[in-house]
Amino acid sequence: MSPFRVICAAFSFCLLALPAxxxxxxxxxxxPGGIVAxxxxxxxxxxxxxxxxxxxxxxxxxxxKRGATYLMTxxxxxxxGDLSAQEFARELxxxxxxxxxxxxxxxxxxxAQFLTENRDAAVDLLRKTIHEPRFDQDALDRVRAxxxxxxxxxxxxxxxxxxxxxxxxxxxxxxxxxxxxxxIETVSALTRQDMFDAHEAALAxxxxxxxxxxxxxxxxxxxxxxxxLGDLPKEGGAIPERAEVTIDGGITIIDYDTPxxxxxxxxxxxxxxxxxxxxxFLLNQILGGGSFNSRxxxxxxxxxGLTYGIYxxxxxxxxxxVYMGSVASDNSKMAETVEVIQTEWAKLAxxxxxxxxxxxxxxYLTGAYPLRFDGNSRIASILAGMQMDDLPIDYVETRNxxxxxxTLEDVNRVAAEILLPDNLHFVIVGRPEGxxxxx
Amino acid sequence: xxxxxxxxxxxxxxxxxxxxxLQQTGVSSGIGSFVRxxxxxxxxxxxxxxxxxxxxxxxxxxxxxxxxxxxxPVVQHMVWYRAGSADEPIGESGVAHFLEHLLxxxxxxxxxxxxxxxxxxxxxxxxAFTSYDYTAYFQRVAADRLGLMMEMESDRMVNIRLTPRDIxxxxxxxxxxxNQRTDSEPRALFREQLNAAQFLNHRYGQPIIGWRxxxxxxxxEDALSFYDTxxxxxxxxxxxxxxxxxxxxxxxxEEHYGKIPANxxxxxxxxxxxxxxxxxxxxxxxxxxxxxxxxxxxYLVPSRQSGAQEEAAALYLLAELLGGGSTSFLTNxxxxxxxxxxxxxxxxxxxxxxDTTFNFLxxxxxxxxxxxxxxxxxxxxxxFIEEGVDEQQLERLKLQLRASEIYARxxxxxxxxxxxxxxxxxxxxxxxxxxxxxxxxxxxxxIIAAAKKSLRPEVSVTGWMMKEEEVSQ
Numbered sequence: 001m002s003p004f005r006v007i008c009a010a011f012s013f014c015l016l017a018l019p020a021x022x023x024x025x026x027x028x029x030x031x032p033g034g035i036v037a038x039x040x041x042x043x044x045x046x047x048x049x050x051x052x053x054x055x056x057x058x059x060x061x062x063x064x065k066r067g068a069t070y071l072m073t074x075x076x077x078x079x080x081g082d083l084s085a086q087e088f089a090r091e092l093x094x095x096x097x098x099x100x101x102x103x104x105x106x107x108x109x110x111x112a113q114f115l116t117e118n119r120d121a122a123v124d125l126l127r128k129t130i131h132e133p134r135f136d137q138d139a140l141d142r143v144r145a146x147x148x149x150x151x152x153x154x155x156x157x158x159x160x161x162x163x164x165x166x167x168x169x170x171x172x173x174x175x176x177x178x179x180x181x182x183x184i185e186t187v188s189a190l191t192r193q194d195m196f197d198a199h200e201a202a203l204a205x206x207x208x209x210x211x212x213x214x215x216x217x218x219x220x221x222x223x224x225x226x227x228x229l230g231d232l233p234k235e236g237g238a239i240p241e242r243a244e245v246t247i248d249g250g251i252t253i254i255d256y257d258t259p260x261x262x263x264x265x266x267x268x269x270x271x272x273x274x275x276x277x278x279x280x281f282l283l284n285q286i287l288g289g290g291s292f293n294s295r296x297x298x299x300x301x302x303x304x305g306l307t308y309g310i311y312x313x314x315x316x317x318x319x320x321x322v323y324m325g326s327v328a329s330d331n332s333k334m335a336e337t338v339e340v341i342q343t344e345w346a347k348l349a350x351x352x353x354x355x356x357x358x359x360x361x362x363x364y365l366t367g368a369y370p371l372r373f374d375g376n377s378r379i380a381s382i383l384a385g386m387q388m389d390d391l392p393i394d395y396v397e398t399r400n401x402x403x404x405x406x407t408l409e410d411v412n413r414v415a416a417e418i419l420l421p422d423n424l425h426f427v428i429v430g431r432p433e434g435x436x437x438x439x
Numbered sequence: 440x441x442x443x444x445x446x447x448x449x450x451x452x453x454x455x456x457x458x459x460x461l462q463q464t465g466v467s468s469g470i471g472s473f474v475r476x477x478x479x480x481x482x483x484x485x486x487x488x489x490x491x492x493x494x495x496x497x498x499x500x501x502x503x504x505x506x507x508x509x510x511x512p513v514v515q516h517m518v519w520y521r522a523g524s525a526d527e528p529i530g531e532s533g534v535a536h537f538l539e540h541l542l543x544x545x546x547x548x549x550x551x552x553x554x555x556x557x558x559x560x561x562x563x564x565x566x567a568f569t570s571y572d573y574t575a576y577f578q579r580v581a582a583d584r585l586g587l588m589m590e591m592e593s594d595r596m597v598n599i600r601l602t603p604r605d606i607x608x609x610x611x612x613x614x615x616x617x618n619q620r621t622d623s624e625p626r627a628l629f630r631e632q633l634n635a636a637q638f639l640n641h642r643y644g645q646p647i648i649g650w651r652x653x654x655x656x657x658x659x660e661d662a663l664s665f666y667d668t669x670x671x672x673x674x675x676x677x678x679x680x681x682x683x684x685x686x687x688x689x690x691x692x693e694e695h696y697g698k699i700p701a702n703x704x705x706x707x708x709x710x711x712x713x714x715x716x717x718x719x720x721x722x723x724x725x726x727x728x729x730x731x732x733x734x735x736x737x738y739l740v741p742s743r744q745s746g747a748q749e750e751a752a753a754l755y756l757l758a759e760l761l762g763g764g765s766t767s768f769l770t771n772x773x774x775x776x777x778x779x780x781x782x783x784x785x786x787x788x789x790x791x792x793x794d795t796t797f798n799f800l801x802x803x804x805x806x807x808x809x810x811x812x813x814x815x816x817x818x819x820x821x822x823f824i825e826e827g828v829d830e831q832q833l834e835r836l837k838l839q840l841r842a843s844e845i846y847a848r849x850x851x852x853x854x855x856x857x858x859x860x861x862x863x864x865x866x867x868x869x870x871x872x873x874x875x876x877x878x879x880x881x882x883x884x885x886i887i888a889a890a891k892k893s894l895r896p897e898v899s900v901t902g903w904m905m906k907e908e909e910v911s912q
Contacts, residue, residue: 046845047849086766089765090835093766093836093839094838096839096842115842145805149805152731153730155730156729156730258728259623260618260623262623292556293559301612302551302552304608305607305610328619328623329615330614333615360559360560363562364559367563368564370511373511374513
């Protein structure tokens with residue numbers, strides 16, 4: 001018994017007293033024009049962060065136009081209104097503002113931070129990129145070349161190869177089953193008109209979620225929203241149906257000449273709005289949630305030295321959910337690694353977790369939750385994400401209670417339900433010794 | 440400041456930016472936090488407030504830096520040692536990083552893994568990282584747990600108890616880490632060779648993670664020898680950021696760290712230095728896993744020197760002007776005007792105990808040869824020096840640097856890192872606080888002078904990262 005355990009025990013009562021987040025006061029702001037945003041006002045530093053999310057993302061692409069949304073998003077900062085790409089970049093520098101644009105399977109996101117002293121000018125510039133992108137042919141060709149360079153690199157990247165294969169297995173012909181950045185063929189064929197079409201489909205008012213944090217009042221934000229977003233088209237492109245996830249147990253090996261194999265493994269998961277989600281979240285923390293002390297980390301790394309790191313994660317996307325994990329091991333060790341993972345998966349499904357493991361996971365997750373709210377941009381992103389996930393505005397205050405309300409029986413019932421050792425499929429890229437594809 | 444969707448190039452750039460740090464695990468550390476009320480009023484962007492920062496020293500020589508931010512009841516506790524891979528004995532490359540892993544094992548008072556488990560059980564996160572000039576350990580946790588963190592961190596400063604089994608399994612872990620970060624990653628292998636060619640006599644030429652054949656031989660004696668030599672309060676810096684007061688930190692630090700005696704035998708930190716370099720070096724690296732060839736060039740240049748940071752400031756601005764973003768000179772020439780490249784970048788790593796490197800990266804377009812890309816790089820550098828600095832661009836850059844100090848106050852843990860890196864790399868608190876002002880004072884002529892002085896072929900290494908040519912029968 002070490003002295004530190006005693007200290008821990010003495011401290012444990014404090015955890016319950018730890019404020020969820022005293023400073024996070026989220027207000028809903030509705031602009032005069034009817035645009036909704038969540039705001040955390042904090043006037044201590046003279047800048048604000050703004051996060052815009054548009055649901056749909058790269059899954060809006062038509063199959064033959066795969067990559068259009070991604071390329072379009074990259075081009076938003078490459079010339080707008082009366083400004084060429086370089087004029088825009090110089091203007092942004094002159095304002096010392098930062099705008100970034102990104103697209104993933106479910107979302108196009110625009111993140112901005114700007115100083116209070118030149119906020120209006122920054123918003124005008126941001127507005128141009130949203131409403132008046134030029135999609136000049138030279139910019140299109142230049143950024144397309146960058147995307148193609150990325151796609152060629154991906155073809156030789158074991159992690160990318162594994163990720164694509166896993167998506168293909170899990171989602172088939174659904175947009176989730178292919179790469180949102182497109183293929184070399186589809187991206188090479190994209191035209192300027194495709195960019196305008198993708199822009200019209202992706203950036204629309206019916207799929208917009210806004211978070212704002214920092215040195216801005218509700219009234220100022222309301223006016224800003226109407227200026228920035230008031231002219232968006234009402235409706236965007238149709239979002240695809242849900243994907244049907246079909247993953248059978250087994251191993252798929254993709255031969256690749258490299259000393260260390262990488263593996264992705266997983267099966268169907270559960271959705272964010274599933275009532276079992278908090279139990280599953282705690283369960284995953286215990287299995288492979290990223291601490292040094294998870295079961296997978298303990299068994300695969302600490303006890304056997306088979307890897308540098310192993311993780312498991314719930315992936316609840318808008319249109320499908322999977323439960324996945326990842327690991328990299330020397331080719332000579334991957335077979336043992338796979339065996340240990342299969343064993344741990346089955347053991348947890350059959351026997352569940354202990355009361356102590358659950359208590360530790362709860363203290364960790366409830367204690368770590370407030371640490372997420374670290375900085376204006378991060379909080380703005382969380383606010384937009386909460387709205388996309390249809391969470392209530394008081395969620396930040398109630399979330400830890402929901403974690404704490406999960407019982408040992410809940411977790412162990414959910415473990416038996418959602419961990420499917422027989423369905424666990426491994427995609428391995430490398431030359432793992434003693435392993436073969438199962439079909 | 441602008442995030443661009445240029446993944447291939449971005450990956451290379453990110454790899455370069457993070458090349459000098461290895462983490463204990465791949466778990467994201469998520470460093471970041473809140474700052475206390477700003478100083479600047481509206482109207483003009485002002486420099487960073489150094490009054491957030493308090494420094495003092497314990498009687499045993501341990502330096503303490505406190506960065507206050509009372510917006511949230513969170514604290515980051517870090518201990519930085521002035522000991523990194525460049526301090527390792529010859530033949531034991533990787534031992535600094537190996538030891539960092541081993542500090543998560545048992546001590547006289549803690550079971551193996553118990554420190555991390557305790558941090559987690561208190562809702563916190565912990566990790567550690569190793570670089571050429573430092574090794575650092577940190578926890579991020581609720582502010583009222585600071586004493587517990589110090590109790591555990593001070594314990595492992597002097598009390599580790601390793602078993603032969605720890606050595607065996609953890610050596611396998613670091614070898615897998617090398618597998619993952621380096622051997623599976625042609626870019627990292629290329630960079631390792633480039634670095635080794637750059638430094639003729641300095642330990643910066645050896646990889647932080649170590650050469651595999653030396654890592655395989657690392658023993659308990661090697662690890663403990665490094666530990667006994669360097670892990671002591673008079674070789675450490677405590678950096679605490681967040682919801683704390685200097686008085687509170689001082690009291691806790693005296694209680695936990697103050698009781699550890701100084702190591703009176705702490706060696707002076709003198710590494711073998713570079714001789715004058717008088718021959719440009721070239722290398723070609725071929726790997727079948729390379730999809731995107733590129734040219735990288737590095738030059739041996741001075742780092743930030745305590746009390747004399749002007750030349751380093753000029754080099755920092757030079758890197759930004761040449762390759763710091765989409766309005767930079769190289770990007771303008773190679774991506775917009777001549778359309779030869781899909782990515783260009785320039786990087787200067789100024790925080791370094793000894794001489795450091797200035798790097799260029801050019802990723803050519805699909806049908807452009809590396810030879811043409813390199814020629815365009817050289818031609819553009821010559822033209823930059825001839826034409827001189829665009830004063831408007833320099834002013835925009837200085838404005839952005841002033842603004843970045845405002846944005847930085849949104850993240851005191853970032854400021855904590857800034858101090859930790861500087862103070863383990865030969866700089867003082869005063870140097871850190873003077874740096875933003877010195878950057879603002881640099882003139883266009885000083886930047887050109889720094890370019891002429893530093894970008895000399897004889898101190899350079901040029902590397903071509905290439906696809907393995909397929910042999911046709």
